[in-house]
Amino acid sequence: MSDLETHPIVYTAKFSDADEASSLLSSSYATVRLEPLTGSSFDFEVSGLKLPDLDIYRSGSTTGLSFKSVEHFDGFTFSSMRCGALEVVSAAAAHIVSDNLDLAIDAKTVDTLFMSRQSAFCGLAISAKAIQKGLEERINDAAPRRLSFKSPWTPLQISSSYIGLCDILYEGFRGGGHLENNPIAVRNMQDALINLIVYGVEHNYSEALAAGSLEAPxxxxxxxxxxxxxxxxxxxxxxxxxxxxxxxxxxxxxxxxxxxxxxxxxxxxxxxxxxxxxxxxxxxxxxxxxxxxxxxxxxxxxxxxxxxxxxxxxxxxxxxxxxxx
Missing domain, CATH: 1.10.10.60 (Homeodomain-like)
Structure with missing residues (x-):
């Protein structure tokens, strides 16, 4: 993972205005447009931790809303519902994230997300650069192709583990937490998150990881x-x-x-x-x-x-x- 060249940012916000919420997410993630569901008022809460190449977030809405990608985040997102449901729509398919179904997806393929009323989810976004670097370090070779998951669903034991690590990171930076002056521990946990993803979720490099190298023609x-x-x-x-x-x-x-x-x-x-x-x-x-x-x-x-x-x-x-x- 990248060195902590910028100070980690912990954020918490609550919005009743969709434009203000769009502005915050666009500045910290990628350009998106948030809109209320048809005939509904707008309510959105978000808190999280932003590190280089890594964003941990918790979101909730009582009214429900939609996220529409204006510019795609160049990376991968992992979402786990705490209540309600989340629909993720891409050019290829639509996926419903609910209890016991946690999503792993290439964010460059996502067009729209719909949060149901009375819903809350936690998530993790990792840059493609960090994932590719992690792959190359682990297979001791170049990883020229973009990571591609074989299934959009994260195994529950993997999602529960990455959520646990995300919670530790988030709490460790809140209000002068114990991780603020411990960059080595932070890097180790970032590496652990990479390990969980590249070893725990099946993808196009899984066989190369098992073999320890990528055999080119x-x-x-x-x-x-x-x-x-x-x-x-x-x-x-x-x-x-x-x-x-x-x-x-x-x-x-x-x-x-x-x-x-x-x-x-x-x-x-x-x-x-x-x-x-x-x-x-x-x-x-x-x-x-x-x-x-x-x-x-x-x-x-x-x-x-x-x-x-x-x-x-x-x-x-x-x-x-x-x-x-």
């Missing part, structure tokens, strides 16, 4: 080996395909099936990781030099891609490493 392995060996050179997808003696389309389809990306984007991710390694090695090489070394001729584009990949600017990394000398 031979063509992909050869392509990746070639990319690593020649990342410092101006190679293209055509060059890789010629080296492997396959057609460009065959190579592209293979990467799409295995990694859900293109050879070009996979090579770019390798180069970004190599550039990050050089910025962190303490050699003092300027950002522009490192960028050009790994094939990024536009400093602005390199900075943008680096920030997207690592959630920090390369110039900040450069200055931080200089200050450590």
């Amino acid at each position: 031979a063509l992909i392995r050869r392509a990746i080996d070639y990319m690593h060996a020649h990342a410092h050179l101006p190679i293209s997808t055509v060059d890789i395909a010629q080296e492997l003696r396959v057609g460009v389309r065959t190579l592209q389809l293979s990467f799409q099936r295995w990694a859900e990306t293109t050879p070009h984007h996979y090579l770019r991710s390798i180069r970004l990781k190599l550039a990050r390694r050089d910025l962190l090695d303490g050699s003092g090489a300027p950002v522009g030099v490192v960028a050009k070394r790994w094939g990024f001729n536009s400093p602005g584009e390199f900075a943008r891609l680096y920030h997207l990949a690592f959630d920090e600017k390369p110039a900040h990394v450069f200055r931080r490493e200089l200050d450590r000398k």
